[in-house]
Amino acid sequence: MTCEPPKKSGFLRAHRLRAAGTACVVLTAALLTGCGQDSGSSSTSTETSEAARAVPERTGSASPSPSASLTKDQQERKTLLDSTKITFDKAATTAEGAVQGGKLIELDLKGPGKSDDDTDASASPSGSASASASASEGAGASASPSGTGSSPSGSASPSASPSSTGPEWVAAVAAKDGTEHTVRIDAVSGKVLQSVEDQDQDAEEKSRTADRIAKASQTPKQAAKAATDKAKGTVTSLDLDTNDKDVLVWSVDVVSKDWKKTTVDVDAAKGTVTGEDVDDD
Secondary structure (H helix, E strand, C coil): CCCHHHHHHHHHHHHHHHHHHHHHHHHHHHHHHHHHHHHHHHHHHHHHHHHHHHHHHHHHHHCCCHHHHCCHHHHHHHHHHHCCCCCHHHHHHHHHHCCCCCEEEEEEEECCCCCHHHCCCCCCECHHHHHHHHHHHHHHHHHCCHHHHHCCCHHHCHHHCCCCCCCEEEEEEECCCCCEEEEEEECCCCCEEEEEECCCCCHHHHHHHHHHHHHCCCCHHHHHHHHHHHCCCEEEEEEEEECCCCCEEEEEEEECCCCCEEEEEEECCCCCEEEEEEECC
16 A cells, blocks of 8 residues: 555656646647748738838829919919910010110010911001011011002001910000000010001090000009019019009009919009918919
8 A cells, every 4th residue: 555655656756757748849839830820920011111112113103293383374374374484574675675765554465376466467567566566577568569568558568467376465656745656576586577556546546545644653664573572473464553442553463482462452542551362373
């Protein structure tokens, strides 16, 4: 009887050793499985990183151009100004020089083919206008047929309404007596394309124009500076007229760097800004 306990103790130790061995085998297998998973994860992570770097290269060229966000009007302004070489102040000086003693009362930058509504192609150019056009265009003046002097209207002369494939500055210039002339200027070369007298003006209209010129102590260039001090940008239009309060103003259009247009009203006598309107289109 005294020998039985040792036998039982040996049996228990053997059983415990077998259990420990089994646990080691299970633990080893688990470690090996874990290492395999880590290796797979590392490989997958590397592949994902490589793919992430490749995506921008494939999709980068699909980015929209800046012009895609512009409205139709803004795109037209951009196209027009990009093709214009003659600035507002140079065009103003040229326009006034085309009419003896003339004063600028309106000036607009227009795209190709959009100046036709502002000129009367059938009107005969005035004497001073013809001289200005001849001086600007040089040999181009000799292209007029010799028989134009006997023509009942200026429409028979091809130089009465010369064509232009680029942008133009279209100006209204008034003589001392208030007689208005339309002057077209090539906005790329700066040459006078045409200068014609408005044949439809009556005595009352001439008197009103002469009166406005006398009251406008601020010059077009001074008005343009006041407008651009208020709204930074490029002047594309200027007009001498009365506002809704019957105040004589220079109405100036200024196009900003984002191609939006702002109309600034400048008191023609005082030079102060009386109004501002932004066109977001």
